[in-house]
Amino acid sequence: MTxxxxxYHHGDLRTALLHAAAKRLAEHGVDSLSLRKLAEDAxxxxxxxxxxxxxxxxxxxxxxxxxxxxxxxxxxxxxxQDEKSPKERFREFVREYVGYAVDNPEMYExxxxxxxxxxxxxxxxxxxxxxxxxxxxxxxxxxxQEKGLLPNNQDAxxxxxxxxxxxxxxxxxxxxxxxADSSHIQEMCDCAADLFMQQK
Amino acid sequence: MTxxxxxYHHGDLRTALLHAAAKRLAEHGVDSLSLRKLAEDAxxxxxxxxxxxxxxxxxxxxxxxxxxxxxxxxxxxxxxQDEKSPKERFREFVREYVGYAVDNPEMYExxxxxxxxxxxxxxxxxxxxxxxxxxxxxxxxxxxQEKGLLPNNQDAxxxxxxxxxxxxxxxxxxxxxxxADSSHIQEMCDCAADLFMQQK
DNA sequence: AGGCTATGTTGACACTGTCAAGATAAAACT
DNA sequence: AGTTTTATCTTGACAGTGTCAACATAGCCT
Numbered sequence: 001m002t003x004x005x006x007x008y009h010h011g012d013l014r015t016a017l018l019h020a021a022a023k024r025l026a027e028h029g030v031d032s033l034s035l036r037k038l039a040e041d042a043x044x045x046x047x048x049x050x051x052x053x054x055x056x057x058x059x060x061x062x063x064x065x066x067x068x069x070x071x072x073x074x075x076x077x078x079x080x081q082d083e084k085s086p087k088e089r090f091r092e093f094v095r096e097y098v099g100y101a102v103d104n105p106e107m108y109e110x111x112x113x114x115x116x117x118x119x120x121x122x123x124x125x126x127x128x129x130x131x132x133x134x135x136x137x138x139x140x141x142x143x144x145q146e147k148g149l150l151p152n153n154q155d156a157x158x159x160x161x162x163x164x165x166x167x168x169x170x171x172x173x174x175x176x177x178x179x180a181d182s183s184h185i186q187e188m189c190d191c192a193a194d195l196f197m198q199q200k
Numbered sequence: 201m202t203x204x205x206x207x208y209h210h211g212d213l214r215t216a217l218l219h220a221a222a223k224r225l226a227e228h229g230v231d232s233l234s235l236r237k238l239a240e241d242a243x244x245x246x247x248x249x250x251x252x253x254x255x256x257x258x259x260x261x262x263x264x265x266x267x268x269x270x271x272x273x274x275x276x277x278x279x280x281q282d283e284k285s286p287k288e289r290f291r292e293f294v295r296e297y298v299g300y301a302v303d304n305p306e307m308y309e310x311x312x313x314x315x316x317x318x319x320x321x322x323x324x325x326x327x328x329x330x331x332x333x334x335x336x337x338x339x340x341x342x343x344x345q346e347k348g349l350l351p352n353n354q355d356a357x358x359x360x361x362x363x364x365x366x367x368x369x370x371x372x373x374x375x376x377x378x379x380a381d382s383s384h385i386q387e388m389c390d391c392a393a394d395l396f397m398q399q400k
Numbered sequence: 401a402g403g404c405t406a407t408g409t410t411g412a413c414a415c416t417g418t419c420a421a422g423a424t425a426a427a428a429c430t
Numbered sequence: 431a432g433t434t435t436t437a438t439c440t441t442g443a444c445a446g447t448g449t450c451a452a453c454a455t456a457g458c459c460t
Contacts, residue, residue, distance in 0.1 A: 009425060009438055034416060048439050114376045134379050151398060158391040161380050162370065169369025170362065176314045179334050180361050191358040198351060198398040209407055209456065234447065251407050
């Protein structure tokens with residue numbers, strides 16, 4: 001990919017670290033992700049990363065930010081498929097949401113886990129990318145309410161919180177292997193969609 | 201409380217460790233819970249705990265097991281309030297569930313977080329206490345289906361997974377401070393309950 | 401009394417995040 | 431051009447972690 005001559009200054013350590021981190025994240029999970037290993041991956045000393053990220057949390061936030069931006073694009077793409085009926089799109093969104101989480105458990109864990117959000121530890125960079133995602137959930141909810149798929153007598157924000165909460169909860173139960181296994185994804189998603197769209 | 205003379209053998213180190221752990225858990229969270237500190241709390245050397253717990257994960261599992269057993273009692277108590285209508289009990293269960301999570305965020309995180317469930321790491325002791333809780337959720341769901349509060353055309357297991365998923369998701373969003381703050385608990389719970397019991 | 405077993409001890413190891421102080425290169429300024 | 435400032439990277443160090451191995455003590459059983 002980028003083969004820069006070995007110099008004292010790395011050249012683009014920041015993105016090199018992020019790439020290494022994304023790789024390790026997907027392969028070994030967020031828990032076994034250490035700055036020192038990332039530095040080694042990038043062929044640099046243990047403390048070099050600190051010139052690009054305030055601390056470990058900041059690096060994780062940066063990865064999560066990328067995740068949110070990807071997520072937002074994917075959600076938009078599904079939501080804006082005009083050729084499909086709103087009902088179909090809703091079902092698809094539910095399946096895609098849970099599917100994304102199950103296919104990228106470590107990234108999902110990072111994005112929506114306590115690690116980076118706890119104690120308001122989230123970087124403002126992270127918030128700038130994540131909040132539009134939250135907002136988009138509300139936008140979609142309003143749309144589905146207007147189309148009569150979701151109850152109209154509920155506040156859109158609350159309803160968005162609850163519907164997202166449901167998807168989030170299902171995703172987490174599946175990922176953490178608590179209460180369900182992945183062979184039931186489809187059925188669980190459809191059950192949730194049916195529940196939301198009762199008698200519609 | 202328990203003032204045993206200082207002897208070479210502690211006497212009841214196992215429960216002393218569990219108590220210390222529960223205290224530290226509630227006060228400082230699961231992340232800053234170290235075996236060495238617990239040993240110090242109990243007035244014992246760093247490696248003494250290993251004679252009572254296989255490893256850190258086993259100790260955490262033991263605390264979680266206690267949490268599940270408490271949780272099960274509480275759920276039963278609410279569910280069996282015969283003087284209240286099923287509908288009322290359902291609403292109350294929703295509020296209690298989320299309320300418990302918000303009031304005991306660290307314990308909830310431990311019980312339903314990835315720490316102890318990941319990679320099928322759960323002790324069989326833990327599973328023995330936790331699985332009945334999961335089962336109870338299904339039992340309650342069946343009851344509410346029979347009472348006409350929840351859709352009868354859904355498989356009880358799926359529906360239980362989805363309803364629990366919803367409560368779990370809401371709880372997590374609140375705890376992790378991702379998408380909602382605790383001033384909206386009541387409204388979110390009621391919105392969820394309304395959603396489940398549409399047109400009932 | 402003797403020995404077995406449960407329980408406790410210190411020592412050691414590899415690993416972690418992070419700070420401080422110094423080295424080097426590149427960029428900016430005069 | 432030369433000089434200075436700034437960005438980047440280095441080694442050294444520290445406190446903290448889980449966990450293993452080897453050894454010490456004490457209680458229990460025969």
